[in-house]
Amino acid sequence: MTTKRPRLLRHPGPFNPVRIKAGSATYGIHIRLSLKPGETLFDAMVKPLAERNIRDASTTILRGAFEKMYYCVAPPDPEKRAVIAYSKPIDAGRAYMIFGNATLGRTVEGEPLVHCHAVIRTERGEVKGGHIITEQSIVGSKPISVLVTSIVGIELRQAYDEETHVSLLQPYGEESHG
Secondary structure (H helix, E strand, C coil): CCCCCCCCCCCCCCCCCCCCCCCCEEECEEEEECCCCCEHHHHHHHHHHHHHCCEEEEEEECEEEEEEEEECCCCCCCCCCCCCCCCCCCEEEHHHHHEEEEEEEEEECCCCCEEEEEEECCCCCEEEEEEECCCCCCEECCEEEEEEEEEECCEEEEEEEEECCCEEEEECCCEECC
């Protein structure tokens, strides 16, 4: 039996011995959110959380149907500028989100950002997974439950990472370190 060796991931930028930047939130607020049918996943999360003054959060999307679902995957970057490069959006059509996690933070410009990874089942029964395009994915006819933990005292902001050559959500605030 031949065993294939796992792919070794070597980032193109200078090595940073502090791989994970961490932060300690002052406290968190836990709420249950219902995503509104017919809205994009982005709007269904950002609008009601902004009304509660929540701008940074970690969420768990429990399950639910989507009228439209777009996602992408992250294969090796063919141009080798980074280890990975997102594919073009894949149209999954109507789909069922089996499970998802989304992080609410801010873009470089300070606008809301929802970064979501999920496992979905397509209408044809195929199980897929990847990065959900939240601005294009439309919640189906029934509300979808989301467990939200707000992050108080830490901001999650997109920032370019020198080592990976990719923009990542990173913690900023009095308690962040790394």
